[in-house]
Amino acid sequence: MKVVHTSEIVKNIREMCIEANHYLSPDMKETFENAMKEEKSPLGKMILEQLDSNLEIAKTDMIPICQDTGMAVVFAEVGQEVRIEGGWIEDAINEGVRQGYTEGFLRKSVVRCPIERENTKDNTPAVIHYKLVPGENIKLTLAPKGFGSENMSRVFMLKPADGVEGIKNAILTAVKDAGPNACPPMVVGVGIGGTFEKCALMAKEALTRPVNERSSVLYIRKMEEELLQEINNSGIGPGGLGGTVTAFAVNIETYPTHIAGLPVAVNICCHVNRHVVREI
Numbered sequence: 212m213k214v215v216h217t218s219e220i221v222k223n224i225r226e227m228c229i230e231a232n233h234y235l236s237p238d239m240k241e242t243f244e245n246a247m248k249e250e251k252s253p254l255g256k257m258i259l260e261q262l263d264s265n266l267e268i269a270k271t272d273m274i275p276i277c278q279d280t281g282m283a284v285v286f287a288e289v290g291q292e293v294r295i296e297g298g299w300i301e302d303a304i305n306e307g308v309r310q311g312y313t314e315g316f317l318r319k320s321v322v323r324c325p326i327e328r329e330n331t332k333d334n335t336p337a338v339i340h341y342k343l344v345p346g347e348n349i350k351l352t353l354a355p356k357g358f359g360s361e362n363m364s365r366v367f368m369l370k371p372a373d374g375v376e377g378i379k380n381a382i383l384t385a386v387k388d389a390g391p392n393a394c395p396p397m398v399v400g401v402g403i404g405g406t407f408e409k410c411a412l413m414a415k416e417a418l419t420r421p422v423n424e425r426s427s428v429l430y431i432r433k434m435e436e437e438l439l440q441e442i443n444n445s446g447i448g449p450g451g452l453g454g455t456v457t458a459f460a461v462n463i464e465t466y467p468t469h470i471a472g473l474p475v476a477v478n479i480c481c482h483v484n485r486h487v488v489r490e491i
Contacts, residue, residue, distance in 0.1 A: 213290070213347035217297035219491055220349070224307025227353040227487040228283060229315040232275045235266055238421035239459070239484050246396060246456045255454025259396075262449070262482060276483050280317040281355030283308045283337040286416060290346035301339060309333040320358075340412065352419050354486040360397065360479045363389035366411055369473040378403060378475055379438060385477035386442050386458070391451020394481035397458050398422055399442070402476040405466040413464040414478035419486045422460035435461045449482075459484070 235243065247263060250256045269276045285304055289295075297303070312319055312334035319334045344350075365388075367381040382401055389397070402413025426432040438461045448454025459482070468474060 212292050212294050214294050214296055215349055215491055217295060217300065217303035220295075220300060220303040220351070221307040221310065223351060223489050223491060224285070224304055224353065225310040225314070227351065227489060228308055228311025228317065228355070231353055231355050231485040231487045232277075232280045232315065232317055233269055233273055235270075235276070235483060236421075236486055238423050242422045242459045243482070246459065250449065250454055250456045252448055252454035254452055255448045255450075255456060258449040258452060258454075259456070266483075275317060276485070277357060277481070278318060279320065279357035279359060280312070280334075281357045281485065282321055282361075283312075283334060284354045284356050284415065285337050285339045286342070286350075286352040286354075286419065287339060288342045288344045288350040288352075290348050291343055292345075292347035293349055295349075304337055304339055305335045308337045309335050340416075349491040350488065351491065352486060352488045354415075354419055356415075356485075357394075357481060360389070360393040360481045363393045363479045364411075364414070365477045366407065367475045367477075368407065369475055371471070371473050373473060375434070377473070379434070379441075381475045382438055382461070382477055383441060383445075386479065387445060387447070389479055390447055393479045395447055395451055395458065396449055396456050396482045398480045398484040399438070399458055399461045400478040400480065401461065401463040402478075403463060403465045403474070404468040405474060406468070406472075407474055409466055410474040410476040411478070413466060414476035417462040417464045418478060418480045418484060419488070420462045420464075422462070422484070426463060428465070431463050431465060435463050 365385040400414040400417035402410035442458045447457040
């Protein structure tokens with residue numbers, strides 16, 4: 212049985228917080244460069260070039276990509292053959308976030324109570340989702356989520372009779388309602404099926420799938436491609452000021468659901484779609 216000390220988890224989460232907030236992931240970088248070539252609107256192209264300059268400055272001068280360095284969302288896939296020593300894994304993850312945001316001079320945006328609104332001053336606690344998986348490794352995915360785009364999230368509890376067209380309409384409605392508020396070009400994460408909370412979790416996790424990877428399920432892949440085309444035909448464009456690149460990708464995840472329901476969740480992320488993946 213593999214043994215992982217919590218100090219390794221702290222170290223990796225700390226580094227991931229800093230990395231995600233300063234550097235674009237490889238899949239996003241490739242997609243961003245393609246978008247600058249494909250954008251048809253002169254204004255849209257200029258905005259993309261300005262955003263690209265911002266990304267270069269952030270990388271070179273170690274300045275956060277965005278002033279909203281987000282609430283840390285962590286997906287922890289823990290192998291059932293792993294034994295964790297040195298303390299509680301949740302404490303280790305939160306300590307890594309605390310170190311990353313404090314030592315990385317990242318904005319602290321988390322309040323302890325949603326009613327009283329007192330800042331925790333170290334961006335903890337993180338939102339952590341655990342999954343027990345086969346094997347002897349721990350896979351950590353960290354996605355700092357800014358709330359300009361997070362506030363544009365939607366859950367639709369559709370009727371089964373609404374079918375595919377109802378699903379598409381719900382997703383397009385969410386994107387059009389978001390407009391410029393989600394800092395487009397955006398990545399659209401979608402969860403279909405399960406229950407109220409399951410579809411929302413799938414939509415969130417869908418954002419961490421590389422944007423250059425389509426679904427392995429043929430009819431879902433087709434839906435992703437059709438929706439991306441419709442969204443880019445909406446004219447919202449970069450910065451919401453018009454253009455042909457409104458979204459980089461539509462990532463859809465599905466799960467079995469009840470005969471009486473058709474839950475659909477849409478979680479939108481801005482043009483940087485920050486995420487880092489590591490395996491211990």
